[in-house]
Amino acid sequence: MEVSSGSMSSFGSNTGVRKLCECGLPAKVFKSKTDKNPNRRFFGCQLYKEGGNAHCKFFRWLDEEVIGWPKRALVEAQSVIKEKAEKIEELNATFGASW
Structure with missing residues (x-):
């Protein structure tokens, strides 16, 4: 873990x-x-x-x-945050941190 x-x-x-x-x-x-x-x-x-x-x-x-809809919402939010962070890393690798 x-x-x-x-x-x-x-x-x-x-x-x-x-x-x-x-x-x-x-x-x-x-x-x-x-x-x-x-x-x-x-x-x-x-x-x-x-x-x-x-x-x-x-x-x-x-x-x-946490169970039920609050847990589902939390897991979904975590997933969206993770996807956004990965996209930001990808963009930084492509364009560099010069902007």
Whole structure:
């Protein structure tokens, strides 16, 4: 799963309870960049991206999954944004960034 680093917050959004990973370290909030769960936040081991703790597989969604028409709209918007970004890259490669 592709992720981006989020804030160092280690607390649940509603409960205020500290989340600990299987290593006993405070869990870090990441953001999913997958097509299935775009921008959905989740808890993971804070050493995950650094490769310092490859054995820890701690993973918990931070929030409820968006379903129905809001999810379809979000996925569609993500797709349009991705297409536009690819077109911009293509135009920059063709014409250069001189304009």
